[in-house]
Amino acid sequence: MPSADEQEKAAYVLRHIIKVSGESPVLVGRGLPNEFAPDDLRPGFTLYEDPAGLKPLCSVVPRTTEGGSEDGILVVLAPDGAELGVLRPPARTQRWRRPYEMGLPNGTKLVGRSGTITSWVVYVVLCPLLAIYNVLGFLGGYGGPDWFLPTRTAWRTKGGLGLGRAPLKFYGTTDKYKVRVKRLDPRLAYAQAVLHDSSS
Numbered sequence: 001m002p003s004a005d006e007q008e009k010a011a012y013v014l015r016h017i018i019k020v021s022g023e024s025p026v027l028v029g030r031g032l033p034n035e036f037a038p039d040d041l042r043p044g045f046t047l048y049e050d051p052a053g054l055k056p057l058c059s060v061v062p063r064t065t066e067g068g069s070e071d072g073i074l075v076v077l078a079p080d081g082a083e084l085g086v087l088r089p090p091a092r093t094q095r096w097r098r099p100y101e102m103g104l105p106n107g108t109k110l111v112g113r114s115g116t117i118t119s120w121v122v123y124v125v126l127c128p129l130l131a132i133y134n135v136l137g138f139l140g141g142y143g144g145p146d147w148f149l150p151t152r153t154a155w156r157t158k159g160g161l162g163l164g165r166a167p168l169k170f171y172g173t174t175d176k177y178k179v180r181v182k183r184l185d186p187r188l189a190y191a192q193a194v195l196h197d198s199s200s
Helices: 004-009 117-139 186-199
Strands: 014-018 026-030 045-048 056-064 070-077 083-088 099-103 109-113 153-157 168-171 176-179
Touching: 014 186, 045 186, 056 083, 056 186, 070 186, 083 186, 099 153, 099 186, 109 168, 168 186, 176 186
Parallel strands: none
Antiparallel strands: 014 026, 026 045, 045 056, 056 070, 070 083, 083 099, 099 109, 109 153, 153 168, 168 176
């Protein structure tokens, strides 16, 4: 989350700051620049290169049907209005291995699910030990429970075998994302990271 100093210097209400390894951070502001979005799109959020809000990278807006209602899909738009891709956040009712879907302009669909099958198997096997550990810690004055669900997420081709390098990965132990820029537009990856971080 942005600091008070970063909030004060920004030209808009900051929601997040994405720290990019070896580069300047990407700032996430609420709403859309006036000259940036068509009038028929409802405000979402915009990613910027600068705190002044003069260099937008992309905006994320809800997609609407012909009847004017939202269908749960978010469109990621470049500053010139070109569609970079679509994002489908998981349903709030789904709890186990929630799918985060990305649609690329070439028709490729990527799906990321929280936790790998292996990490969930290990988690289930160790669950009784974690319960004992938490009870002993509570009785010993340690405090609240220490319980973490598997969160590593890799976005891979929908329907694929899950082999090869994923275009986007989230490492839950370090809270870092890794994007392979030759396979995925970084702006789409940043937008997905904001949604993933805010809903996980």
